[in-house]
Amino acid sequence: MTAPTDRDLIQHTRRGANDAFGELITRYQASVFNVCYRMLHERGEAEDLAQETFMRAYDRLHTFDLEREFGPWIRRVAANLCLNHLEAQKVTAPLDEERDADESARPEKQVEVKERGAQVRNALASLPPHYRAVVELRHYQELSYDEIAVELNIPLSDVKSHLFRARKILAEQLHAPD
């Protein structure tokens, strides 16, 4: 028996089968959580916002266009929600110490990956919220400039300049001499 598609699960949820939405969450919770974590850099907050993302999606599911793909859509909702959260906060939260390493890797390689991951996260955390959002949507969700402009409701010129400046800051942070 083949697993139900996302579309099937959405239709089942619309008919009142809440466990179908539970299955959708199980499919996308890791990627949505990672969007939130890249944007917020704090595990607890990222988990809360990921949960909030799914609750929003559940509320809006009756208007969801079944021709669209659920995964990219829910990740965009998460990015927008995190951006609004950051805009409302206007403070940079202290960074979470997290393990970025692959468990199976060699110890020295593991440490190296962990350190580089922490550096990239630190650099991302230093970006203003809108810069973080464009980096998230371009690099991790692979949206085009036009799609980013629509998603964040900003002009195309702002997408280009935000992305350009964000990368400049990241390069300075990551390649600064120790």
Next chain:
Amino acid sequence: MHLTDHVTDIQLNEYLDHESSERVQIDAHLSICDECTVRLTALQTLFAEIESLPELELTHTLAARFTPTPSLPVAQLPRWLTLTATLQAVLALIAFIVAAPFITKLLPMVQMPSLPDIFLQLQAQWTAWLAALSVFQLPTLPQIPAIELPSLVVALTLAGVSMLWLVGNGLLLRNQR
């Protein structure tokens, strides 16, 4: 854009994002310009670093509130017992069908009291109970001798009992805190 013009940082960003409208010209320039190629490589390295960020794992599922709690397993009767019950039902039906002609024959012969008779019997019983109740007398209790107590002793006893009640309740309440 001329072949000898250097590529700007913004153009390089757009080129790597596949958003450039001057792709052919940039490719031509990069093939002859080491300086721009170095800048392109640096930007590619940055992209790779950003995109190589490892994914983290969730420590708990977010689907908990949408996942139904496993219900208790429903006790199923063994198959042989279900079959026995069916067999019993079939036998009872056969017995009823066999007995039906005899029942229709014997039923008119049974003497059953009519509904008014039952009602009259109940009424007679009730009247007899009422008659017995009307002549019932309570047994007389023996006389209790009157106890004469001085009012001072009564007052002191009441005061003592009140104090005891207050102290007892106080102790109970203190233990509850």
